[in-house]
Amino acid sequence: MRGPHNIWRLIRTGATMERTGAMRVAMDAMEAPRLFRVLARTVVWPIQWLGFKGDPAQPPVTRALTALGPAYIKFGQILSTRPDVVGTELAQQLRVLQDKLPPFPRARAIQTITTELGQPLDALFADFSEPVAAASIAQVHKARDVETGKDVAIKVLRPGIERAFRRDIDAFYFAAWMIEKLSPASRRLRPHDVIEHFEGVVNGELxxxxxxxxxxxxxxxxxxxxxxxxxxxxxxxxxxxxxxxxWVEGIAASDVDAIVAAGHDTVALGEKVLQMFLRHALRDGYFHADMHHGNLKVAADGSIVALDFGIMGALDEYTRRVYAEILFGFIRKDYRRVAEVHFEAGYVPADRDVDEFARALHAVGEPIFGMDASRISMARLLSYLFEVTERFGMETRTELILLQRTMVVVEGVSRSLDPHINIWEVARPIVEDYIKSHVGPRAVLRDLAKTGTVLARFGPRLPQLAEALLVRMGEENTPPPEPSRWKQAAVLGFGGAVAAGIGAVVAIMMT
Structure with missing residues (x-):
């Protein structure tokens, strides 16, 4: 229940934020009003001793969230995907929140496995290890499948994690309500919506x-x-x-020295990480949305292995085309086209000036593309793009923010493998291939085929639909339809037949 009983939890949270120095950093990042900052710090400063001390070696916000426990760590991870809310710098700090909790006992994991799978551990697995990784929601053990004899990785939820999250999410909602009441200016950050988004992600991971x-x-x-x-x-x-x-053996993507020592080509690996992400996002519309170092391994054969699929991103086909055109426009320095795409997609209100928007995009892109290849940063471009689109009234689009955030993370992984990588040159072939197959003439034919297929489904029903229309008209004692209405009916029938024919022909041509 989101009521006053959450006050103690929030007091402890505020005290921890103040004690660790996270309060000031967070308010600066979220541009909280001065009066609200003064009031908040005045209230919590005398009681900061009630807060957790945390690890002084960590940045303030990371230190506070880690000390407060699993729900707060996960909240920090989710906020790292929302640079529009917390700012780029703080979002970057929050991305280090991974595998920061001590593991729970092996015996508890065994108890969960036997209860969930309905069999004793020995009937399922042998050589069940101590935890090999522990995160905010679950931990991983290595074992051998007794049926196949193969090594496996077993992920087990933390005991009581569902109840702990429900308790803290209630406190988060209560805090969001208080913030909106006490500081109307903060409503533009939509605290309640942020918590709602967080709750949805967590429920999926639980x-x-x-x-x-x-x-x-x-x-x-x-x-x-x-x-x-x-x-x-x-x-x-x-x-x-x-x-x-x-179970997959491999070298952690963060251990570049070990990757080099194993004889792998780090330049090729850096390119592969970025190109694979773009290919999955554009080709499939389904991508790994948490591709940081900890979720990637390099196998013995040099292939990249992805792990942890709790946060995935999905894009519909239209959004993929829009995003590809935006990227392609920047790659070609065609800022006018980038601006037009934003307007065509409805991302920027139609009453704004497209030429002015194009000039603003020009000011964003040119300084970056004028840099040395090793300094060209997609992260910097996206950061500036956020500022420009906000100035022109673009509303926040969660699916694009998740995609852009992941792209920034992937860039970081690629640069750690090859500091001199030219992000745009590596991205060019993937984006160009997508544009050729999904935005050009072939895309028109494909769209016609899909339209024809949909209309063809209604072909057998056209006589019944026409009969029902005539019966209804007769029941209403209406005069004979005007010629224009007969024309509409004829066009509907003829158009359906033609579309179905076109769809069939195009489908054959494309196979």
Whole structure:
């Protein structure tokens, strides 16, 4: 219940934020009104001793969230995907919130597995290890499947994590309500919507069946991608609180020295990480939305292995085309076209001036493209783009923010492997291929085929629809239809037939 009983939890939270120095950093990043800052710090400063001390070696906000526990760590991870809310610098700090919690006992994990899967551990797995990784929601153990003899990774939810999250989410909603009441200016940041988004993401991660489904879909999409792989899920040994995948050996993407020592080409790997992300986002419309170093390994054969599928991104076909055209416009320095795409998609209000918007985009792109290749940054471009679109009244689009945020993270991984990588040159072939196949004449034919297929479904029903229309007209004792209405009926019937024919022909041509 989102009521006053949450006040103690919020007091402890505020005290921790003040004690660790996170209060000032967070308010600066979110541009909180001065009066609200003074009031908040005046209230919590005398009671900061009630807060957790945290790890002084960490940045203030990361230190505070880590000290406050799993829900706060996960909240920080989600906020790292919203630079429009917390600012680019703070979003970058929050991205380090991964695998920061101590593991829970091995015995508790075994108890969860036996309860969830309905069999003793020995009947399912052998050599069940101590935790090999522990995050805010779950931890991972290595074991051997007794049926196949193969090594597997077993992900197990933390005991009581659902209840803990519900309690803290209630407190978050209560805090959002208080902030909106006390500071009307903060409503532009939509605190309630941010918490609602967080709750939706967390609810998805608290059911490992959903993550298993994401992993399976992602694996099916990328099965033929050379140099990229996704572990397979064992559905017979997975449930709501347990997920079993094939074990994959590899070097963590963050350990560049080990990757070099193993003889891998880091330049090629850096290109591959970026190109694979773009290919998945544009080709499939389904991408790994948390591709940081900790979720990527380099296998012995040099292929990239993706892990942890709790946060995935999805784009419909129209949004993919818009995004590709925006990227392609920047690559070609065609700022006028980039501006037009924003207006055509409705991202920028129609009453704004397209030429002025194009000039603003020119001012964003030119300084960046004039840099040395090693300094050309997609992250900087996206940061400036956020500022420009906000100035022109572009509303926040969650799906694009998640895509852009992931792109920034992927750029960081690519640069760690190859500091001199030219992000735009690497992206060019993927974007160009997509544009050729999805925006040009072939795309028109494909769209016609899809339209014809949809209209063809109604072909057998056209006589009944016409008869029903005539009966209804007779019942209403209306005069004979005007010629224009007969023309409309004829056009509908003829158009459906023609569209169906076109769809059939185009479908044959494309096969």
């Amino acid at each position: 059911d490992l069946r959903l993550e298993s489904a994401s992993a399976s879909e992602f694996r099916a999409n990328t099965l033929n991608d050379e140099g990229f792989s996704v572990p397979s899920v064992d559905w017979s040994k997975s449930s709501r609180r347990v997920m079993t995948l094939e």
